[in-house]
Amino acid sequence: MAVPPEGTPCWADAMFSDAEGAKRFYGDVLGWTFGKASPEYGNYTQASAEGKAVAAVVPPMPGQEGPAQWCLYFSSPDAAATAAKIRENGGEVLMEPMQVGEFGTMCLAREPSGAVFGVWQAGTHEGFETTGTPGAYCWAEVFTREPEKADAFFSAVFPYTAKQMDDDAVDFRIFNVGDDTVLGRMKMTDDFPPEVPSYINVYFTVDDCDEAVAKATKDGAVLRYGPVTTPFGRFAALTDPQGANFSVIDVTTTEGEMPTTTDV
Template sequence: MAFTEGVPCWVDAQLPDLAAGKRFYGELFGWTFGEDGGEAYGHYTNAYGEGRRVAALVPKRDGRMPTVWTVYLATPDARAAAARIRAAGGQLVTEPFPVEPFGTMALAADPGGAVFGLWQASGHTGFEKQGAPGSYCWTEVYTRDKERVDAFYSTVFGYGTRDLDDPEVDFRIWSPAGTEAGEDTAIGGRSVLTDAFPAELPGHFLVYFAVADCDAAAATVTRLGGRVTAPPFDTPYGRMAVLTDNQGAAFAVLAAPVAEGA
């Protein structure tokens, strides 16, 4: 599957304990895991849902690195995208480098400090399953500097955008370049870190996984030693919760609303 530029195509989690991560996410989402990539690839380990690639876990090489889920945005040319990132006021955390024979990756930060990845696919094309329970379904960036961040993503990826018509929520939907922005074409979005969030919380991306039952997923996370940051609540798009795994990586789960009469 080829992903349009700027569309989320992959996620991975950097964790202190790879084996513990396998146990946690294996029970939470039913994932199975491929072979350890070995020292040459930092012991990168792909996760599978029903035999299809859904994410990866990787042990942190340095304890100072954050324990975090990272979303990767597709690009046909990582070096060209990196140049646009710099020109638009972002920074390169890791310059583009080849991961043979799988592709080329980079890590970048937007003007508000939120980190994301770039992925120029070759042998590893990204998600083989998404949107179904136990797989990636959404991402959004949280920022305190929405004007600079909005301009950044529009410049770098050319997103079509539309702001939600909701006085209580400052949220911008992203759609791929050349696509009319709307909920049926949305691939992510931008939210604002308001005073309701801790002052020390930096700009960041939040990765969502689809689940069949949001409340059951939150209960499972607690049982497995994780934490519920935002308890399950209903939205127009389904019931969601924000969670933290048992090693400190934050993520969200979303259960799509059941159609009336289903």
């Protein structure tokens, strides 16, 4: 795949205190296989689905242990310029742009409402080798209690146009790069415990949502929502055994009409 346009989600990884346990879990639930760990890059280990790179897991550096969470990276032609935009628009740069060998340049940041994300300027590693196929990344949503902050930030940092879903029951917005819808934003409701911070939830594609949920819960995950069938697919929200939130979606099983949206 070519380097995706600026602002497009292009990679996902997660830090797990039990990296081997994470490999077993995601290998069972999503069918991932894993390459060799790279000691020179903190034992960063790439995951593949059907032989194509889809994500990575890594153990924490000493002193960096904390709750596991998936980090979504957005494509940038210039990570330093994007880091400057992040600061200018009220975000916080958690890790300054850092070159990762010949693979590319990474940066970690936090948007004003609290969700952590990454920026990736591609070198030899262009990001996901497949999306929307079984085991691969499919979609992501920013969950936040302060949508105004998140909306203004992402639209200023990346070349997004936005549409608001016409639904009084939920506050949901989508962001486009050109004609491609690349990201959602959901206002967190009181269903979320107050201690849960803003975060970006990643969706991975599966052949059968119910089967994936059964495997995940058998392996120690907690089912948070679903499975439910929507116009976009049948999906469920889960928390893996080490505390990282993610969702699984079968995009071939759909129900209902697509919601209407309004340009904003």
